[in-house]
Amino acid sequence: MSDANGYTEAQLQIQRMVREFSRKEVAPGAEERDRESRFDYELYRRLGGLGLPGMLLPEQFAGSDTDALSFCLALEEMSRVDMSLALTMWVGIQGAQSMAHGTDEQIAAWRGKYIEPTARGEMVSAGAITEPDAGSDTAALKTRAVADGDEWVINGSKIFISNAGLEHCGFAMVLCRTDEGYGIIIVPTGTPGYTMGPPLRKMGLRSSDTRELSFDDCRVPALNLLGGRGSGREAIITGGFYITRLYLGSQAIGVAAECLDLSLAYAKRRIAFKRPIARFEYVQGMLVEMALEVELGRLLRDKACRMHDAHQYYAKEAAMTKLFCTEMAKRAADHAVQVFGGAGYMDETPVSRYYRDIRAATIAEGTSEVQKYIIAREMGCFQDGG
Numbered sequence: 001m002s003d004a005n006g007y008t009e010a011q012l013q014i015q016r017m018v019r020e021f022s023r024k025e026v027a028p029g030a031e032e033r034d035r036e037s038r039f040d041y042e043l044y045r046r047l048g049g050l051g052l053p054g055m056l057l058p059e060q061f062a063g064s065d066t067d068a069l070s071f072c073l074a075l076e077e078m079s080r081v082d083m084s085l086a087l088t089m090w091v092g093i094q095g096a097q098s099m100a101h102g103t104d105e106q107i108a109a110w111r112g113k114y115i116e117p118t119a120r121g122e123m124v125s126a127g128a129i130t131e132p133d134a135g136s137d138t139a140a141l142k143t144r145a146v147a148d149g150d151e152w153v154i155n156g157s158k159i160f161i162s163n164a165g166l167e168h169c170g171f172a173m174v175l176c177r178t179d180e181g182y183g184i185i186i187v188p189t190g191t192p193g194y195t196m197g198p199p200l201r202k203m204g205l206r207s208s209d210t211r212e213l214s215f216d217d218c219r220v221p222a223l224n225l226l227g228g229r230g231s232g233r234e235a236i237i238t239g240g241f242y243i244t245r246l247y248l249g250s251q252a253i254g255v256a257a258e259c260l261d262l263s264l265a266y267a268k269r270r271i272a273f274k275r276p277i278a279r280f281e282y283v284q285g286m287l288v289e290m291a292l293e294v295e296l297g298r299l300l301r302d303k304a305c306r307m308h309d310a311h312q313y314y315a316k317e318a319a320m321t322k323l324f325c326t327e328m329a330k331r332a333a334d335h336a337v338q339v340f341g342g343a344g345y346m347d348e349t350p351v352s353r354y355y356r357d358i359r360a361a362t363i364a365e366g367t368s369e370v371q372k373y374i375i376a377r378e379m380g381c382f383q384d385g386g
């Protein structure tokens with residue numbers, strides 16, 4: 001059984017469950033959390049109770065081994081009401097996801113300490129890649145890890161890192177330069193020499209945590225290197241970022257879909273010149289554009305998810321999803337503010353928050369310009385001949 005989008009009954013069930021929880025439990029406090037720049041730990045634990053952070057982890061690690069499309073549908077529904085919470089969740093599971101592919105020795109060390117608590121919603125992790133002088137250009141990163149006996153000694157700094165300062169953040173995955181290339185190294189919170197700056201003040205996504213991190217002769221066991229020596233940057237560039245682009249793309253679809261629904265309802269009840277503003281062609285134009293682009297975004301995202309789930313190569317589709325969905329959601333939030341008029345500019349209406357929140361989406365996880373570069377590369381633009 002499937003619907004017009006081709007979603008299976010199991011996927012539709014997850015979509016309904018997250019929709020209901022998001023409307024009833026997440027939406028009511030979203031505006032306040034944003035205003036106070038406050039993260040709600042109790043609410044996050046309840047996501048764990050629903051099994052959401054563990055959806056993609058294998059059953060042996062307290063997960064449910066769900067497909068990527070189901071997880072993306074969950075992110076889409078949650079982002080309709082609170083983009084910060086959904087962002088915290090998908091960023092927060094990345095560490096455990098990577099650990100689950102570790103060596104037997106690593107899994108034995110990390111399973112009870114990090115992987116299973118993440119699946120239960122008791123822990124999150126951070127992914128530390130960006131540096132003050134190395135954002136899009138990850139090859140310019142300076143954070144260095146030097147092998148010393150059976151330890152790594154890390155020095156450097158990272159910036160704009162999500163989740164690291166949350167009370168239940170267990171560790172950061174830190175992209176470092178080593179003598180043998182790049183490596184992703186697990187640095188547990190509380191390791192001597194690992195310090196965090198205060199929360200950065202942001203335009204939006206205010207109830208998510210973002211900070212600067214620094215590593216000053218920070219020592220961790222040699223075991224903490226993920227994926228083998230020299231594989232770190234490759235792992236991120238060639239694999240890790242594909243799926244996270246679908247996550248952020250799904251968040252953008254959720255924001256755009258909610259902007260559309262709110263704008264359509266408002267346009268039908270707001271009267272100007274003795275008629276609902278939905279009767280005006282220019283307003284219809286914005287609504288139609290939003291409706292069309294949400295549909296198109298879903299088609300792209302669903303295709304990329306299915307390619308991921310079928311273990312196919314989907315670098316181009318991931319970049320297209322991220323580029324199109326985040327750019328179209330930015331337009332949708334802008335249209336929503338316009339349809340709401342003055343009310344749209346006031347914080348009493350959620351569209352003002354969506355407008356601020358979505359602005360980060362065309363920057364984080366690879367900017368729109370970087371996505372265009374990737375698509376061009378995948379199209380063969382850098383290969384001569386035809």
Ligand SMILES: Cc1cc2nc3c(=O)[nH]c(=O)nc-3n(C[C@H](O)[C@H](O)[C@H](O)COP(=O)(O)OP(=O)(O)OC[C@H]3O[C@@H](n4cnc5c(N)ncnc54)[C@H](O)[C@@H]3O)c2cc1C
Nearest residue numbers: 127128129130135136160161162360363364365366367369
């Ligand atoms: C809310 C938020 C959360 C974040 N969370 C994390 C996190 O958890 N972990 C993490 O590591 N990072 C995180 N980041 C950082 C994010 O990944 C970077 O901001 C992003 O990769 C861009 O890097 P930059 O800011 O240094 O910009 P730059 O790379 O300096 O880019 C500046 C401008 O130049 C353009 N540009 C750069 N190179 C090219 C090129 N070759 N061709 C065309 N244009 C180019 C860019 O597209 C952009 O418009 C987060 C950012 C935000 C906003």
